Amino acid sequence: xxxxxxxxxxxxTEMGQEVTLRCKPISGHNSLFWYRQxxxxxxxxxxYFNNNVPIDDSGMPEDxxxxxxxxxxxSTLKIQPSEPRDxxxxxxASSLDRVKSPLHFGNGTRLTVT
Amino acid sequence: DQQVKQNSPxxxxxxxxxxxxxxxxxxxxxxxxxWYKKYPAEGPTFLISISSIKDKNEDGRFTVFLNKSAxxxxxxxVPSQPGDxxxxxxAASDSGAGSYQLTFGKGTKLSVIP
Numbered sequence: 266x267x268x269x270x271x272x273x274x275x276x277x278t279e280m281g282q283e284v285t286l287r288c289k290p291i292s293g294h295n296s297l298f299w300y301r302q303x304x305x306x307x308x309x310x311x312x313y314f315n316n317n318v319p320i321d322d323s324g325m326p327e328d329x330x331x332x333x334x335x336x337x338x339x340s341t342l343k344i345q346p347s348e349p350r351d352x353x354x355x356x357x358a359s360s361l362d363r364v365k366s367p368l369h370f371g372n373g374t375r376l377t378v379t
Numbered sequence: 380d381q382q383v384k385q386n387s388p389x390x391x392x393x394x395x396x397x398x399x400x401x402x403x404x405x406x407x408x409x410x411x412x413x414w415y416k417k418y419p420a421e422g423p424t425f426l427i428s429i430s431s432i433k434d435k436n437e438d439g440r441f442t443v444f445l446n447k448s449a450x451x452x453x454x455x456x457v458p459s460q461p462g463d464x465x466x467x468x469x470a471a472s473d474s475g476a477g478s479y480q481l482t483f484g485k486g487t488k489l490s491v492i493p
Contacts, residue, residue, distance in 0.1 A: 269422070298480075307485035308423075308468065321480065356422050365411055365430070365474060368481060370422030 269371035271357050277377045283345040286374045289338055290359030298368060299332055299342050300356040308356070314340065315362055347378045382406045383471050385484035393492050398456040400487050402469030405450065409471040413481065414443060414454045417466045426467075427454070459491045 270289040278284055290297050299311040312322040317334045325332070329348070334340040344351055354375050358368040384403045392398045400414075410431040415423035429436040429443045429452070436443050442455045456463055469484040 308483040310480055310482075313480055358422070365428070367413060367425035367428065368423075370415075370424070372420065372422045 269357055269359055269369055271355075271371035271374050273374060274372065275375045275377075277379065278347055279379055280348055281346045282378075283343065284347045284351075284376060284378075286342040286355050286357075286376070288340045288342070288357030288371060290340070290357070291369055292338065293361070294359035294369070295337065295362045296360045296366075297334060297340050298358045298360075299340070300358060300370075302354045302356060302373070311342070311355075344376075347376075349378045352376055352378050380405075381484075382409075383469055383482050383484040385467075385469055385487050387487050388485070389488040389490070391490045391492060392459045394461060395458045398454075398459045398463065398489055398491065400454040400456075400467050400469075400489065402452050402454075402484055403450060404452075404471050406471070406473070406482070407450070408473040408475065409482075411472045411474045412443070412445060412452050413470045413472075414441075415468040415470060415483075417468065417486070423468055456489075459489075461491050461493050464489055464491045 272287045295316050297314040300308050302308045311324045312332045313320050314334045332342045354373045356373045358370040360366045360368045382405050413428040414426040416426045417423040427438050427441050429445050445452045466486040466488045468486045470481040472481050
């Protein structure tokens with residue numbers, strides 16, 4: 266299995282631009298998570314999908330952030346418009362929908378907003 | 380307010396010696412705990428876990444200890460190897476509701492000196 270695949274690995278954009286991050290979860294996993302990692306706050310859960318349905322988006326910082334999961338093999342996290350404070354590493358993770366099933370993380374997208 | 384705390388940002392250990400990484404939590408509803416390991420430019424990878432019904436779980440060189448009364452867990456690595464140099468994240472969840480969301484600590488950077 267190729268694991269969780271995220272793209273792009275690095276994204277540099279100017280303030281005000283739209284940014285779209287992509288994730289392909291592990292086949293067969295029906296839970297998907299988007300996390301953000303910053304020095305100040307560590308790893309924060311942004312949103313959690315189960316069977317392609319958003320279950321908890323309480324971690325999404327503002328209306329500028331949105332996430333979709335149109336099918337079981339693809340999810341996007343969009344920031345529009347982007348701001349410098351959005352600069353962080355964004356991780357996607359997937360797991361089986363089973364209590365105590367560990368998360369499998371992608372290698373992340375490092376976003377820099379100038 | 381941080382519900383999972385790793386109070387040591389970094390730790391240096393000589394190769395062959397024991398590494399002890401500590402983690403404290405405040406939420407008494409947490410009943411499942413995990414350790415993740417992260418190398419630079421990669422996503423966190425699952426290392427070992429423990430359920431609240433146990434106080435110890437061992438996997439090769441890695442042992443996790445849980446002290447529920449103190450709301451404290453620790454990861455022991457014996458013997459430490461240079462390849463263990465990474466950032467270690469403690470994570471906790473309340474699995475009672477059936478959903479699976481992890482709360483992470485900010486990590487401890489372990490350096491194993493040859």
